Amino acid sequence: MSSAIELRDVTKRFLTPSGGVYTALRDLNIAVEPSEFCAVVGPTGCGKSTTLALISGLEPASEGEVEVFGKPVSGIESGIGYVFQADAVFPWKTVLENVAAGPRYHGLSNRDARIKARDWIARVGLAGFEDRYPYQLSGGMRKRVALAQSLINGPRILLMDEPFSALDVQTRSLMENELLGLWSSTSASVVFVTHDLEEAISLSDRVFVITAAPGTVKSNYKIDLPRPRNVAEIRFQPRFAEIYGEIWNDLRDEVLVSYERQKRSGAA
Amino acid sequence: MSAGIEPAGRPLLDLAARRRNDARRRQLNVAALRLLVAVVFLGGWELATRLGWIDVFFWSQPSAIVAKLWYWITQGTDLGPLWDQVLTTMEETVGGFVVGSILGVAIGVALGRSRLLSDVLGPYIKAANAIPRVVVGALFAISLGLDIKSKIATAAVLVFFVVFFNAFQGVREVDRNLIANARILGAGDRQLTTEILIPSALSWIVASLHTSFGLALVGAVVGELFGATAGVGELIYAAKNNFDAAGVFAGMALLAAMALVAEALITALEDRLIFWRPPVTTETRI
Numbered sequence: 001m002s003s004a005i006e007l008r009d010v011t012k013r014f015l016t017p018s019g020g021v022y023t024a025l026r027d028l029n030i031a032v033e034p035s036e037f038c039a040v041v042g043p044t045g046c047g048k049s050t051t052l053a054l055i056s057g058l059e060p061a062s063e064g065e066v067e068v069f070g071k072p073v074s075g076i077e078s079g080i081g082y083v084f085q086a087d088a089v090f091p092w093k094t095v096l097e098n099v100a101a102g103p104r105y106h107g108l109s110n111r112d113a114r115i116k117a118r119d120w121i122a123r124v125g126l127a128g129f130e131d132r133y134p135y136q137l138s139g140g141m142r143k144r145v146a147l148a149q150s151l152i153n154g155p156r157i158l159l160m161d162e163p164f165s166a167l168d169v170q171t172r173s174l175m176e177n178e179l180l181g182l183w184s185s186t187s188a189s190v191v192f193v194t195h196d197l198e199e200a201i202s203l204s205d206r207v208f209v210i211t212a213a214p215g216t217v218k219s220n221y222k223i224d225l226p227r228p229r230n231v232a233e234i235r236f237q238p239r240f241a242e243i244y245g246e247i248w249n250d251l252r253d254e255v256l257v258s259y260e261r262q263k264r265s266g267a268a
Numbered sequence: 269m270s271a272g273i274e275p276a277g278r279p280l281l282d283l284a285a286r287r288r289n290d291a292r293r294r295q296l297n298v299a300a301l302r303l304l305v306a307v308v309f310l311g312g313w314e315l316a317t318r319l320g321w322i323d324v325f326f327w328s329q330p331s332a333i334v335a336k337l338w339y340w341i342t343q344g345t346d347l348g349p350l351w352d353q354v355l356t357t358m359e360e361t362v363g364g365f366v367v368g369s370i371l372g373v374a375i376g377v378a379l380g381r382s383r384l385l386s387d388v389l390g391p392y393i394k395a396a397n398a399i400p401r402v403v404v405g406a407l408f409a410i411s412l413g414l415d416i417k418s419k420i421a422t423a424a425v426l427v428f429f430v431v432f433f434n435a436f437q438g439v440r441e442v443d444r445n446l447i448a449n450a451r452i453l454g455a456g457d458r459q460l461t462t463e464i465l466i467p468s469a470l471s472w473i474v475a476s477l478h479t480s481f482g483l484a485l486v487g488a489v490v491g492e493l494f495g496a497t498a499g500v501g502e503l504i505y506a507a508k509n510n511f512d513a514a515g516v517f518a519g520m521a522l523l524a525a526m527a528l529v530a531e532a533l534i535t536a537l538e539d540r541l542i543f544w545r546p547p548v549t550t551e552t553r554i
Contacts, residue, residue: 058448076451088449092467092544101463105454133544153453 002070004157004189005032005055010064011214012050024050026214028064032206034156037183037190039200041251042210043258048193049085050215052159055191056082068157078106081150081158081188085165089134089145095121096130098145102153120148123182140171144178151182158183160192164199176203176231184228197251201243202231209250212258219250328513336518346506347498354522356499360416360488361526364423365481372428372480373473376435377466386436397429402490409494419496423487427480434476438469471545474538481530485523500526 012025024047032038040048053059054066057076066073068080089098100117104110121130124144134142143163150158164172180203183190194200200207201223209218223243225234234240310330316322317329324332340350347353379386405422412418442465450464492501500522507515 056452058451078454080452082449082452084445084449086443086445088443088445090446090450090464090467092470093463101450101455102453105450105456105459135544135546149449149453 003031003067004034004036004069005030005191006065006067007031007051007054007061008065008067010054010061010066012047012054012059013062023214025054026216028210028216030208030217030220032189032191034189035187036206037192037204038206038208039192039194039204040208040210041194041197041200041247042215043212043251043255044195044262045258046210046213046254047215048195048210049161051210052082052161052191052193055157056080056159078153079156081153081155083143083146083150083158083160083163085162087134087139087142087146089142089149091134094131094133095126095137095145098134099148099152102149106153116152117148120152124148124151124178138171140167140175143167143175147179147182151186154186155188158186158188158190160190162194163192165194165196172199173232179203180227180229180231197244197247198235201225201240201247202229202234207247209247209254212254212261218254219247221247324513325511326513328517332514333517333521336512336514337521340518345503347502353498353500353503354526356416357485357488357492357501357523358526360419360491360499361423361481361484361530363416363420364487365427365484367420368424368427368484369431369473369477369480371424372431372476373435373466375428376432376473377439377461377469380436380439380469381461381465393429393432397433401425401429402486405487405490405494408491414495414497418494419488419491419499422491422494423484426483426487430476430480430483431473434472435469438472439465441472442468471542474534474541477534477538478531481534482527485527485530489523 007028007030010025010028011023014022014024016022028047028051030038030040030051040051042048050059054061055068055073057073057080060074068077090101093101096114096117099120100110100113103113103116108116118127118130121127124147126141126144126148129137129141134145137145146163164175167175176199190204192200192203197207202225205223207221207223209220210216211218221243225237225239225243235244313327314330317324317327344350345353379389402422404425405418408418408421412421446464446468447460450460455463488499489501489504492499493505496502496505500519503522504516504519507513507519
């Protein structure tokens, strides 16, 4: 069986505004199985978000191959959902219009799209808020809209870029549990980018540790904690602590490297 | 032990009532002070001309301006009923405003969308913008004649550049995340333009409409100064030729009133167009 996502020896360089070349990723190798929940952790600025941009087709790779279900990625294709770190719901659309946008873009009539959207709004627990505008919602509720907006398209791959990093701790673990619930009813592969190792372990089947920039995979761990999981409680299991200790050993060095660099560039 | 939430008893109600009273008193204060400013300014002007400190022939006086306006309203102007003049200028202004805004938005969005177009046309637009644009009124008076068309064209040119630059900038400044999100969700080019770029640029565009309506009025009046048979600008021009300072001031007062009414209408329009923004809580908008 082929992988859902495969990145082989991928390198990504950016031109900096001053004309230099910045290498965000170097010789990155990642493979994600169908229906697998993967987390990508690494220090700030290691190219985690860039990885998602490559998979989604928003950015082309400079070198190497990016394949989704065996097909090379050459642009934005359907079948991919993307939940952004910052708010990316459309502020001039109501919750209903926001969620209905995807199906409409895929050719559904306005009526059918809305019927489908109401269903998804209820699934993410926002029934009754259909006619609100995003500015009238809390941060957690806007994330729910973003989730429904992505999932309604029935993506086979769901990319999430630190989606809950701006939420308070309680809302966050609530959202994490809901995400797991929603995900288990789909067969989507998830790539979840985060800098929070605890979040990464409690959610996923596999954790990739990325080195400080230029990012490459330092190690990858299979997380053998049983499902269904309760994110708020799983961290108290002894096995969780073991895994955490192992991965943290890897991650710590990279965080230190990245921190030293930041200090230096801050001092310069 | 219970939580320390007090029932909303007398003290709280008193506080709310006091707040309301304070707010009302403040509003009255502001209104009274505003009136005072008008009285001091107009009264001082009237007094200074009566006492001969400034020459009433050149600077007129409030009573004469009011008398002039009253005469125009009751007896009509030399060009015909006053209402017709106001209406003519209003038509020219609104016509120029609409034409200029539509062209500004359309071309601004098109250039904002296309890197190539903006690179090619950018310098020409900057050059055109650098010309003191009211002079095109002279050109239009020759090519389009003395009727309403030349005034609409002049006003439209003035409006166009303001709206154009705002629409262009608005499209350029659209949140990259919103564009990426729309594209991932499957939006095509047209949907991206109509559902993301234009709504997003609308705050910029609407903000420019405040300025540009004033400019449309300038365009219409300047157009009339270059040659016309009716309109408030023509009234002012005729008054100038008769050394009638009161007539010039009366015309200016009419223009100011028109601009204020239009400003109120545009603010209402703004609230309609940008309904998705949290209500603005600032007290005064100037």
